[in-house]
Amino acid sequence: MNVFKLGALLCGVASMPGAMEAALPHSPDAVLDTLPVYRGNDLELTVNHSSTTFRLWSPEAEAARVMIYPTDRNSSAADTLNMSPSVDGTWVASVDRRLTGWFYTFAVKYRGVWLDETPGIWAKAAGTNGERAAIIDMKSTDPEGWDADRGPVVASINDAVIYEMHHRDFSIHPSSGIVHKGKFLALTEAGTATPEGEKTGIDHLEELGVTHVHILPSYDYNSVDEANLPSNQYNWGYDPWNYNVPEGSYATDPAAPDVRIREFKEMVKSLHDRGIGVVMDVVYNHTANNDNSNFSLTAPGYFYRHNPDGTYSDASGCGNETASDRAMMREYIVNSVAYWAREYHIDGFRFDLMAIHDIETMNAVADTLRSINPSIVIYGEGWTAGASPLPAERRALKENVALMDGVAVFSDDIRDAVKGHYSDASDRGFATGKPGSEETVKIGIVASTAHPQVDYSKGNNSRVAYATSPRQIINYVSCHDDLSLTDKLAASMPGSTEAERQRAARLAQTIVFTSQGTPFMFAGEEVFRDKKGVHNSYKSPDSINAIDWSLKSSNRPQFDYYRELIAMRRNHPAFRLGSAGEIARRLRFDDNGSNPLLVSYTIDASGLPDSWSKIRVAFNGSDEPQTIKVAKGRWIVVADDGHLRADGLADENGEAVTTRGGTLTVAPRSALILAQPAK
Numbered sequence: 235m236n237v238f239k240l241g242a243l244l245c246g247v248a249s250m251p252g253a254m255e256a257a258l259p260h261s262p263d264a265v266l267d268t269l270p271v272y273r274g275n276d277l278e279l280t281v282n283h284s285s286t287t288f289r290l291w292s293p294e295a296e297a298a299r300v301m302i303y304p305t306d307r308n309s310s311a312a313d314t315l316n317m318s319p320s321v322d323g324t325w326v327a328s329v330d331r332r333l334t335g336w337f338y339t340f341a342v343k344y345r346g347v348w349l350d351e352t353p354g355i356w357a358k359a360a361g362t363n364g365e366r367a368a369i370i371d372m373k374s375t376d377p378e379g380w381d382a383d384r385g386p387v388v389a390s391i392n393d394a395v396i397y398e399m400h401h402r403d404f405s406i407h408p409s410s411g412i413v414h415k416g417k418f419l420a421l422t423e424a425g426t427a428t429p430e431g432e433k434t435g436i437d438h439l440e441e442l443g444v445t446h447v448h449i450l451p452s453y454d455y456n457s458v459d460e461a462n463l464p465s466n467q468y469n470w471g472y473d474p475w476n477y478n479v480p481e482g483s484y485a486t487d488p489a490a491p492d493v494r495i496r497e498f499k500e501m502v503k504s505l506h507d508r509g510i511g512v513v514m515d516v517v518y519n520h521t522a523n524n525d526n527s528n529f530s531l532t533a534p535g536y537f538y539r540h541n542p543d544g545t546y547s548d549a550s551g552c553g554n555e556t557a558s559d560r561a562m563m564r565e566y567i568v569n570s571v572a573y574w575a576r577e578y579h580i581d582g583f584r585f586d587l588m589a590i591h592d593i594e595t596m597n598a599v600a601d602t603l604r605s606i607n608p609s610i611v612i613y614g615e616g617w618t619a620g621a622s623p624l625p626a627e628r629r630a631l632k633e634n635v636a637l638m639d640g641v642a643v644f645s646d647d648i649r650d651a652v653k654g655h656y657s658d659a660s661d662r663g664f665a666t667g668k669p670g671s672e673e674t675v676k677i678g679i680v681a682s683t684a685h686p687q688v689d690y691s692k693g694n695n696s697r698v699a700y701a702t703s704p705r706q707i708i709n710y711v712s713c714h715d716d717l718s719l720t721d722k723l724a725a726s727m728p729g730s731t732e733a734e735r736q737r738a739a740r741l742a743q744t745i746v747f748t749s750q751g752t753p754f755m756f757a758g759e760e761v762f763r764d765k766k767g768v769h770n771s772y773k774s775p776d777s778i779n780a781i782d783w784s785l786k787s788s789n790r791p792q793f794d795y796y797r798e799l800i801a802m803r804r805n806h807p808a809f810r811l812g813s814a815g816e817i818a819r820r821l822r823f824d825d826n827g828s829n830p831l832l833v834s835y836t837i838d839a840s841g842l843p844d845s846w847s848k849i850r851v852a853f854n855g856s857d858e859p860q861t862i863k864v865a866k867g868r869w870i871v872v873a874d875d876g877h878l879r880a881d882g883l884a885d886e887n888g889e890a891v892t893t894r895g896g897t898l899t900v901a902p903r904s905a906l907i908l909a910q911p912a913k
């Protein structure tokens with residue numbers, strides 16, 4: 235979700251409590267802070283060969299019980315177990331047999347009232363709509379070869395090329411040629427193609443060359459009715475229900491608890507088999523419901539922050555915000571991501587509205603995940619969607635990213651500088667010919683690190699070099715939020731031709747993919763997909779959100795450009811310098827005076843493990859040619875006038891295009907990239 239907009243609109247259908255709703259009675263925050271903390275690893279459910287044990291953390295409950303059900307919904311309890319008080323605020327019940335195949339819920343008595351049933355906050359399997367938790371043999375959900383399954387090894391997050399996609403966007407269109415449209419299994423199908431014969435699905439991802447697929451929320455969320463899937467509901471999924479269970483609507487059978495788990499793992503394994511990692515979008519910052527969330531029905535008040543009058547505070551814009559600064563909530567977030575990393579082999583996490591969380595929690599997340607897998611990538615939105623009672627100095631804000639080792643933030647600096655402000659459709663940026671963002675483009679190029687030639691006082695968004703390492707920055711010009719790049723260009727370039735807009739898109743993405751830091755792109759932009767001009771398409775139908783893969787044929791040169799751009803970046807460590815010091819030392823901007831819409835620089839790659847020793851990069855955002863001075867010598871031309879090839883452009887005879895330097899023209903609205911091969 236994006237910053238400072240009507241975030242509540244994104245939060246699904248069942249939340250929207252409004253300011254009028256009184257919160258469930260609960261203890262004051264000062265009391266909640268003192269409640270006992272349980273750090274055992276047996277919360278919720280433990281199944282042994284001859285017993286089943288339930289443990290619930292509910293420190294203020296007066297009584298607690300477990301209901302056992304034969305089916306996932308619409309059946310009466312076969313048994314009710316009274317729970318006994320145990321250590322550190324927990325309650326325990328046990329039976330002397332394996333209850334595999336059964337379903338269950340908890341209920342607690344609080345201030346004299348039995349609250350509604352809940353599957354608990356640690357349910358790892360669930361049936362339709364996550365109403366009831368399920369007892370299954372998790373081992374039986376492992377696909378063949380799962381024990382040996384590994385994601386890609388990534389020495390630095392800067393080596394990643396991240397592709398952000400929604401399951402339905404990616405496969406639902408008839409042109410995808412995919413059988414399991416809109417499902418986890420879509421990403422397991424090899425050999426799929428458009429009617430024109432272009433690769434789709436996982437083959438397409440491999441052809442494009444991305445290293446990580448970032449999947450929009452894929453835990454069990456609230457808004458899509460899993461009992462009514464033929465109605466083709468669409469939602470981004472920023473309305474969490476069961477955090478540790480995959481979403482049922484992306485499974486072929488939401489009622490069978492093992493199916494969604496197995497299919498999720500098959501998706502991960504298929505991507506891993508192609509060398510592609512999986513990043514999960516996680517939304518621990520708020521829940522779909524307030525008083526009826528699994529958190530509230532387990533320990534009223536505890537997992538949330540409040541206003542002084544006891545009502546829910548709302549930094550998420552969705553009616554509530556969680557309290558990562560409270561011990562059991564921090565424990566919950568850390569253990570939940572660790573669970574996904576271990577059980578599902580997830581390779582990275584993207585934290586929605588990360589600044590709702592506190593810095594200490596994000597550092598605990600990073601430490602824990604790296605101890606599981608040093609290649610795990612962690613990034614998030616370094617902002618909130620509203621005011622929070624948590625003091626700014628404790629928040630995981632973009633401006634505080636230097637305090638979080640191993641966590642990156644999205645650069646809204648480069649995003650808005652390159653394409654224009656996200657909140658004003660008609661606003662243009664550097665790549666669409668609006669002067670005034672040159673310095674902010676430079677801020678993006680150096681990944682918001684201190685650089686002797688960058689004047690942060692001229693930054694459009696941030697005015698300080700908030701990053702101390704390029705590993706802290708995710709560069710992008712668009713994502714699922716707001717107008718897609720295609721739509722933004724259409725809205726801000728009235729009267730333009732599609733060819734002109736595609737040219738602008740190439741320039742915009744060339745700036746992103748050559749910048750220091752980590753590049754990130756929105757699925758389908760490589761074929762110039764749009765969202766029909768809808769910016770907040772969180773529940774728009776497939777007709778708005780689906781990627782029409784027939785565009786891959788009609789926009790084939792666009793796809794080729796993106797593929798070559800990604801290959802160029804991946805082939806050359808010079809675009810992925812390891813530290814702020816290296817950037818300051820090796821990256822030198824030209825002095826283009828007050829010449830607007832021209833940014834150019836040289837990277838000295840000598841001594842790096844790079845087949846190029848020197849790289850010249852120039853961006854011309856204007857619709858007039860501009861010139862730069864290039865040192866004499868033999869340069870291969872990698873990008874020029876809207877064309878790019880990773881190994882260098884070739885003429886019609888297949889000969890390498892080269893130049894001897896001197897005063898060279900940067901064609902209108904395009905990038906010029908030159909390189910000198912290392913000796």
Ligand code: CA
Nearest residue numbers: 454455456482
């Ligand atoms: Ca669901």
